[in-house]
Amino acid sequence: MYDVAVVGGGPGGLAAASIIAKKGLKVKVFEKKKVLGTPVRCGEFFVVKEDMMRLLPRVKNPEVFDVPEETIDNKCRDVRVISPRGKAFEFPLASYVLDRRKFETHLAETIISYGGEVEVGVPAHYYPNNGQPLVGPSPDSAIQADIVIAADGYPSETATTAGLPEKEYAGPYRVAVNMEYLMTDLDVEQDVAELYMDPRYSPGGYGWIIPKGERRANVGIGVREPYLRRDWQIRDLLTGFVEKNKVARAKLKGGQKASMIADSLPVDGPLSRTYSERVVAVGDAAGMVMPTNGGGIQTALVTGHLAGEAAVRYFENQTPLSSYEEAWKDQLGVEMENSRLMRQASDRLMGHAFWFSVLLRMMGSRRIADVVMCQMPRGMGPLFRLLA
Numbered sequence: 001m002y003d004v005a006v007v008g009g010g011p012g013g014l015a016a017a018s019i020i021a022k023k024g025l026k027v028k029v030f031e032k033k034k035v036l037g038t039p040v041r042c043g044e045f046f047v048v049k050e051d052m053m054r055l056l057p058r059v060k061n062p063e064v065f066d067v068p069e070e071t072i073d074n075k076c077r078d079v080r081v082i083s084p085r086g087k088a089f090e091f092p093l094a095s096y097v098l099d100r101r102k103f104e105t106h107l108a109e110t111i112i113s114y115g116g117e118v119e120v121g122v123p124a125h126y127y128p129n130n131g132q133p134l135v136g137p138s139p140d141s142a143i144q145a146d147i148v149i150a151a152d153g154y155p156s157e158t159a160t161t162a163g164l165p166e167k168e169y170a171g172p173y174r175v176a177v178n179m180e181y182l183m184t185d186l187d188v189e190q191d192v193a194e195l196y197m198d199p200r201y202s203p204g205g206y207g208w209i210i211p212k213g214e215r216r217a218n219v220g221i222g223v224r225e226p227y228l229r230r231d232w233q234i235r236d237l238l239t240g241f242v243e244k245n246k247v248a249r250a251k252l253k254g255g256q257k258a259s260m261i262a263d264s265l266p267v268d269g270p271l272s273r274t275y276s277e278r279v280v281a282v283g284d285a286a287g288m289v290m291p292t293n294g295g296g297i298q299t300a301l302v303t304g305h306l307a308g309e310a311a312v313r314y315f316e317n318q319t320p321l322s323s324y325e326e327a328w329k330d331q332l333g334v335e336m337e338n339s340r341l342m343r344q345a346s347d348r349l350m351g352h353a354f355w356f357s358v359l360l361r362m363m364g365s366r367r368i369a370d371v372v373m374c375q376m377p378r379g380m381g382p383l384f385r386l387l388a
């Protein structure tokens, strides 16, 4: 018998379990990967706490953005957005480039230090079992828990089994496919993260070069299906971005591609319902990715933390799990909705290199920064709302 079972040992599930274990409740995390955070399916870009509090100013638990120095591979001071025509817009945004294996291992060690359990190499399923939830690789080898946290990424089997609207979410505009190489032997600037808006090689999304230190960088693209031509293969688009985007090509010249990963990402904001009587969904499983920048590590940490607090309230005074949804709406709701609207508005121009370049030129660095920061661009809110 456990108080809480967590399916998925990414930042969302681990943050939740940490809060629960700290309160002395009995919690177990199941992670299907053999090594936490490996293979890395992420650019590992992590905005530092001070700037994150400008991005999500209503968050009440900013300590979730604290990361130990040993989990940081590199530090950037600026973000540079490159238009389809190659024009650069730069603005300050301080960030870390994490080592997610180390970061997630650190979170797991915290849970274990509080008496919680983390089991790796075990794919787990949620069996509702008439209100007596079971979680494990099969019903026979499952543990019983009062509450289940769906932290298994997108799409989430756990959230689907719990009746949350995961399937309804799955529209082609709402889900991006991301593909990434770790590249080595590079001479890219180490203190600037770059985002490339190029409908030829990242249709419906953007490309990125995120420097990881020691002449390495995470280099990837996010695309969405409605913007793809039928004869395009995503793998070829990533190669095209590396070898043919005029600006990126010059920077990545001579680099070696070390490993490639791909994954899908929800980019239409949170699910319309994120809890049931016994289950709460956090992070990607709940659609908690910022639609205009694709960042989901920090929203997974925030929602994991809030889910952990909601679980504690459930045991302390029988507060229903709906308190979780109230909490995230209060702390993230405005920025997630702004960001979703702006992504929808941008969708109208994303397929057109010329008009998208014109829009970026009209906006300039300050307003582009607003959009990346999930704020309506100053003076252009009505236009974006109209386009959305």
Ligand SMILES: Cc1cc2nc3c(=O)[nH]c(=O)nc-3n(C[C@H](O)[C@H](O)[C@H](O)COP(=O)(O)OP(=O)(O)OC[C@H]3O[C@@H](n4cnc5c(N)ncnc54)[C@H](O)[C@@H]3O)c2cc1C
Binding pocket: 007, 008, 009, 010, 011, 012, 013, 030, 031, 032, 033, 037, 041, 042, 043, 044, 045, 046, 122, 123, 124, 125, 151, 152, 153, 154, 157, 178, 179, 180, 220, 262, 263, 264, 265, 282, 283, 284, 285, 289, 294, 295, 296, 297, 298, 300
């Ligand atoms: C290519 C790419 C680049 C990205 N770059 C960035 C970036 O630079 N910055 C940023 O902030 N965000 C980035 N993101 C998004 C970010 O990675 C996610 O939003 C974040 O990891 C969400 O955390 P999570 O805990 O919700 O889910 P995840 O990190 O996906 O963790 C879910 C875990 O559940 C496990 N799991 C799944 N099913 C089961 C099961 N049945 N049983 C047990 N375990 C299971 C998985 O193995 C996984 O470890 C990127 C995403 C991709 C795909």
